[in-house]
Amino acid sequence: MQLYFELFISFFKIGLFGFGGGYAMLPLIRHEVAGAPHCWLSMVDFTDIVAISQITPGPVAINMATYVGYVVSGNIFGSILTTVGVCLPPLIIMLLIAKFYLKFRKNQYIEMAFSTLRPGILGLIAAAALSLMNVHNFVDKASLAIFAAVFVACLCRIHPIKLIIVSGIAGLLLY
């Protein structure tokens, strides 16, 4: 019983303090699941599950929660607890933010803040793309060709799911 409680609390903490989403949450997750006092996973296990998260769909934090919950407790109930735990804080906080925003969006000070936030967020997106342009994602010239083709196709409004599947098939044929 105590194990389930600790699992829930750990992932609730990850959901509560994991700002930035995605890979920005990884250091915190590592601290909770592979660090003292829990040491639920070894560092090798942890790296493996990060890799699995990269090649399975959905948010990394959810993948991590489901996997650790199952592996540590040995049953589905454990993974339900961890997944609910990691979702609960953002759910509550974002509900409050959405409520506040939809009520006060016409406020002049909110509008002032958003006048720089709108272009600023584009910078955040660009940063995400830049940080992924590494040797892990771009292994050879074919990677660059896939990148360019998908970039153009996306501007031509071809559906992202189709582009993902076609790129995967290209990978199968190429490698």
Add this chain to the structure above:
Amino acid sequence: MHELWQLFRSFFRIGMFTLGGGYAMLPLIQNEVVDKRQWVDNKEFIELLALAQTSPGPMAVNAAVFVGYKRKSIVGSLVATLGITLPSFLIILIIAMYLVGFRENHYVESFFKGIRPAVVALIAAPLYSLGKAIKISWFGIVLAGSVATAIAFGGISPAIMVVAIALLGLAIGIIQKKRKAG
């Protein structure tokens, strides 16, 4: 009832077909909630991303909560959150139970070698349509460029960056207001 089902289905699709989490999920979220369903427009979409940055947790969950709440209040946000979570939950559960070694499979690895650069392109491409939607100024382009550089190469936390950008906007707004008054 019909719209709740649509919320669930749209966010289930987003959860099902996005790799890597974070901004890698952005083009598909934009495609579903802006282009296809028109639940929010492009301008609101950017504002939603800014708000999502100030809330902890996965960005996709925050996006689901926001869009769900805007359309169908609290029930809507619960349904959308369930939709975005369920695909990862089910897939990871199956992997954890049966397929621990599947990453070493040669075909799986080749498939993903093709996908990875595509994911980067899918993150970068919406910058164009979003920039057009907010009628970005030269000042905005310089600001976005500086933000991208500071985060990608300076290692500054996106959450702190968002707060700083909001304060900058407030400061500029208040100075302009005082000038007009004076």
